[in-house]
Amino acid sequence: MQSVLTDQPAGEPRATLLLAHGAGAPMDSPFMTQLAAALSTRGIKVVRFEFPYMAARREDGRKRPPNPMPVLEQCMRELAAEISGPLFLAGKSMGARVASQLAAEVGAAGFICFGYPFHPPGKPERTRIEHLQQIGCPGLIVQGTRDPFGKPEEVAAYPLAPALQLHWLDSGEHDFRPLKASGRTQQMLIEEAAGVAAAFMVQALARS
Template identity: 50%
Template structure:
């Protein structure tokens, strides 16, 4: 695991009593081993990886189990949340569309999603800014929380007067609150 962002978020959630299990998709593990930048594995392989991880965790962890991730990891989790019967879904910096292609949204499944979902998104995210995303038909199961002036990594513009630290703290607080308030 070589994501300072995810290290930070996992630590902040742990401080709030939320356990986080992380895993790497195969292409990420290969990149870490040989240092070569690689494209993601095909979607079918990414989804199968998620299914295997979830099955293993579900067998070992009693009680509620939420899934999610940052960017593509969250998108893959969103494609499986209902199938896996996850208790919740949390996505940070959701890739609603590819960079520069808001006319080709990847949101059809989000209109039908039944799993309680929290998406935390920067208002100026290049993969899903507030004006564009506000026009999408999203399921009532989805709660969308916007971070002012923030980008895909939840970093705000300096001119906003906000800090990345403030946004990361707010993100952890919002995620912990969402998970604690899931229906029994």
């Protein structure tokens, strides 16, 4: 049994969001904690978990590279199978990639990507968009306009599925940290991301 963190809303949950972490930070990083809290205040039950390599790092403190993609997918697949009721898959960066690839397969009502890694920083030719050109369930990507993994002008040129929604966080970096000159804070952008995500989930359920 994998260890998980669950953020329960005050009332009956509108849906459950299975939320995966990114490559370098665990499920209880400040970003993941703030995002989960912001979603739960909007009526979403959030289940956070760790992929095997991150769980091992928690045990002995040694940093490891992420597991191969099939291992990451199987980890999320097994957890999704344990959740009843309306389910959405989501993730931060690498976790977003896993969620977007698995959502239709596991029968999720949709997927949400918080900072999608469209390409490695500085390598725009190495895109990770093939599975996003035809999606089998509703999808939403919330991305900062300064994200080195995919900026607006780059993403606009991609042949993404018309059903895939994109929401841009003005001045946000990959972790949604904005420029000081913007007058906004990372917490404000996380709250905006949570609001957009919660609205997306409600709309997806209403249409299904």
